[in-house]
Amino acid sequence: MGYIPRNLSAILERSIKNNRVIIILGSRQVGKTTSLKILQKNIPKNSIQFYFDLEDIRNLDICQNIDTLKFYLSGEGVNIKKQKVFIAIDEFQYIKNATKLLKTIYDLYPYVKVVVSGSSSLEIQKHLKESLAGRKRVYILYSLSFEEYLRFKSEKIYSEYEKIRISKVESRYVETKNNKYFKDYLSSDTPRTISVSYISS
DSSP states (O other): OOOOOOHHHHHHHHHHHHOSEEEEEEOTTSSHHHHHHHHHHTSOTTSEEEEEETTSHHHHHHTSSHHHHHHHHHHTTOOTTTSOEEEEEESGGGSTTHHHHHHHHHHHOTTEEEEEEEOOOHHHHHHHHHHSTTTOEEEEEOSOOHHHHHHHHOHHHHHHHHHHHHTTOHHHHHHHTOHHHHHHHHHOOSOOOOOEEEEEO
16 A cells, blocks of 8 residues: 555645754654655755664764764765755664754754654653754654544545544544444554644744
8 A cells, every 4th residue: 555645744844844853753663754754755856855764873873963964964065054955864862962963953054954753752852842942843643543544444435534524523423434444443553653743842
């Protein structure tokens, strides 16, 4: 099955237009990496793009601090003081001082936009709030919602659900017309990736 459009993708596409640091937090296997890569595909072509998966130790070394990152980008012919650059960092919690890196990028390199994804632990959330106040947008990616589960099942089923949901009879729909799907949803092992909330700036 191909990629099914997710609510978070649309939210991130709007957010990246006006924000330079975006953070996606969530549990493992909820779809953070997919959301990151989908966002990359929608970045303007005039931005130079880089993707770093920090579970690869080589990428972790590159992103450990602003000096190592600048050294790598310079080797790729990129001057982040003068060129528009989009940087995606997956599993950013592995960086020893990720907030310092993000703060430095925001404060000193206005042409750079960065989106990172990683653990949703309370410790990380607290540190981000204290260290990056006013510089970032943080989104929590929860498990797949019922409506998106229906989209996985069938666009036709989802379309019917949407029509009734707009009519504000969602609960009746679940009870009378979609009880089987709702039970399947509650017991499904399908990766649940789309419920999302904006939590801070």
